[in-house]
Amino acid sequence: MTSAAIEVAGLHKSFGTTHALDGLDLVVPAGQVAGFLGPNGSGKSTTIRVLLGLLRADAGTARLLGGDPWADAVALHSRLAYVPGDVTLWPTLTGGEAIDLLVRLSGRSADKGRKEQLLQRFELDPSKRARTYSKGNRQKVALVAALATPGVELLVLDEPTSGLDPLMEAVFQRCVREARAEGVSVLLSSHILAEVEELCDTVTIIRQGKTVQSGTLAELRHLTRAKVSTVVAGDTSALAALDGVHDLAVVDGHVVFHTDNDALPQVTRALADLAPSSLTITPPSLEELFLREYGDELAALESDGVTSR
Amino acid sequence: MTAVALAPATPTVARGGGRLTRTGALLRLALRRDRVRIPVTVIILVLMVASTLAAIQSAYPTVVERQQLAATVGSNTAFLALLGPALHPESVGAMATWRIGAFLALVVGIIGALATVRHTRREEEAGRLELVGSLRVGRLAPLTAGLLAALVMVGVASFGVALPLVGQGALGALAFAFQNLVSGLAGVGIAAVTVQLASVARTASSIAVSVLVGTYALRAAADVQDSLSWLSWLSPMGWGQKIDPYGDDRLGLVLLGVAVLALGAGVGYRIQATRDLGAGLIADRPGPADAPGLRSVQALAWRLQGQTLVTWAVPVAAYLLLVGFLLSSVGDIAGDSPQVQQIIEQLGGAGAMQDVFVVTIMGFIALAAGAFVVASLSRLHSEETAGRAELILGRSVPRTTYLLVNVLVVAAGTVVLLVVGGLAMGVGNGIAAGDWGYTGKVLGAALVQLPAVLVVVGFMTALYGWVPRLVVLGWALVVWSLVVGQLGALLDLPSWLQDLSPFSHTPAYPLDAVAPGPLVVLVAIGVALVVVGVVGFRRRDVVA
């Protein structure tokens, strides 16, 4: 398909003196799962609210399912489902009532079997009053409502797993894959790199309201360098010489370095020769990624702060 | 509802081991959050007392006039029920406190109860207590700080309202402060228990307020019926009357309020020390897993608004039923005094007295309906900041529909409120008088209030549509209308200032005939403001 589910270019949005969006670009290809990655306060939720026609952009263009998010909001919303980052429900309604209500407000009616199945998978008791739900359970209500809405072409999910435990996160990932298999496009915002890596076809990384990287996951492989910590007895110079090994440092036999994922076969072979007594490989966190990719910029910002004081 | 068995209180921390640690810090936080609410509330109450005093001074400057007032209005059954007996006509202070005392004591009691709920159960419901509880804070510190904050509010209000009366005698003013204090302390004590019973703040508030209004009714019954006068000892407002400002000044009776507070707080602490966070003694029952009826924004609005409407309509109906019962006795106000009879004849006879009474009461009910509108439509703003508006508007619901449906449901609620109120008063009067001829007029008197209330609906919609933060200004309109209604003529306010209150344009039916002109204009303004609000809401950001 040539058309994109979401196309955003040069989006600006200010709240008073806060520039929440500062020329943001984002494309979600139809039928794909697009990761939308950025640290807290970088403008993910603001972008999503513009896409839902809740906020009016100051400048820039945004297209959603071929329509204008502000002018065509009502028609577009019957073709998508949204899960907010911070779900609050009506305290006196039960979870089940909230799900039925939300599905109907999209002009659809929930397929009872589908709702039951989702409730079971997410282990959610729908007869409890919403005020007694934990954050994770409120999020599950919104997720079930979104996934149980029939005829949806686009799922807009704002940090949907922030309250879920690992087991439920796995259930969530399965649901997203199923939706993708049915041809649904997905926008998934997150501040956790690993989650996006797990699920997404494409990734857009933003910082302070600007897009800093975007592409397919393969194109962004260099961003997902793993960090290796190990304790070895032997000489590490062979390791340091390998292609794809970066920033190797040795302190008292503790060896720490970063490695490109496609260099992993050579790296593990070389490590085996060194007879490691301990070994951990961790994916980089978003913070590390930003430190590595934009460390200079950050340092400049910080020293600015120091000198201006 | 299921009641959970109450386990005996067991100290969870060693004696003196800091169950109250950090109470002071929490109290400062609570008072900081009330730093606007307390002064605004107290200023409004002080204005009410000052205006009552001024009204007595200007309308009844001499002892003879005040004696006449006491002998006529003061001993009339309807007014006995509303205000209690006027015992000391020789004193201006006593007459002013008679005029406002029972009502104000009830208000201070309610303020105490609401403040208690706000600082305890609401914090818990909002999850903030969980955060606080995880810090190095004594187990009972949050409850203690909440009760203390409510007591500060009650104390400031009680002594504040006595200030305008100091000129009439300091001891009497102190007694008046105690009259309010006794009820405020009782309000805090009652709410200290209800916040433990209910896990929902709103329920805790309604139970406490219902109990207080109930004790006001006990006092009314005691004042009307001599054989029931003992009932007055069951009512904080009754205790307030017995304190008798500018009469016997029995300050010691304030201890009855202290006793209720001690008892309520004792029970509250006992339950608090053993129950789980977020739980109440009235257990939450599971609800339906499906919502076959909840199909639309309308259905949701009725569902959410219906409960609020009932909590307003029931007391309004109960009050007006009582007033209706007493209505026919208003005509007997003249008693045996020939001069007063003459004055009343000049005013248009006993029938006209009844009409004046109906107009006055309905004016208050209209303001209550206005307050209902402000409270209900303010909810739209909190729905938005809580993120629930986003949840709805993220579905395929047009903004116009969302706003108009909510506004129309509230408008329909005011119609219900006024019709129920008018019918209750008409029915009460019909039963008591054995004659239903006046019922239609009473209902009409309720319904002519509607256009002015619609202006409040429009005002709130316009505020919400353009600057949602400012919906609190709706309260300013209601309070302004109350002040104008009470004081406008007395203070000789310029007429344009009085005209700013929509309620000042309501015809005094059934005293006067209804001229449709002003009503049509009011409705037109109300509708125009709603349209303005919708236009604004369609253009602005919806912010979570």
Ligand SMILES: Nc1ncnc2c1ncn2[C@@H]1O[C@H](COP(=O)(O)OP(=O)(O)O)[C@@H](O)[C@H]1O
């Ligand atoms: N309604 C608002 N008023 C003022 N500032 C806001 C508002 N909404 C968001 N912001 C600011 O805009 C920036 C981006 O916020 P947001 O989009 O919520 O970030 P994210 O979802 O990526 O964490 C933050 O600095 C935030 O404080």
Ligand SMILES: [Mg+2]
């Ligand atoms: Mg966010």
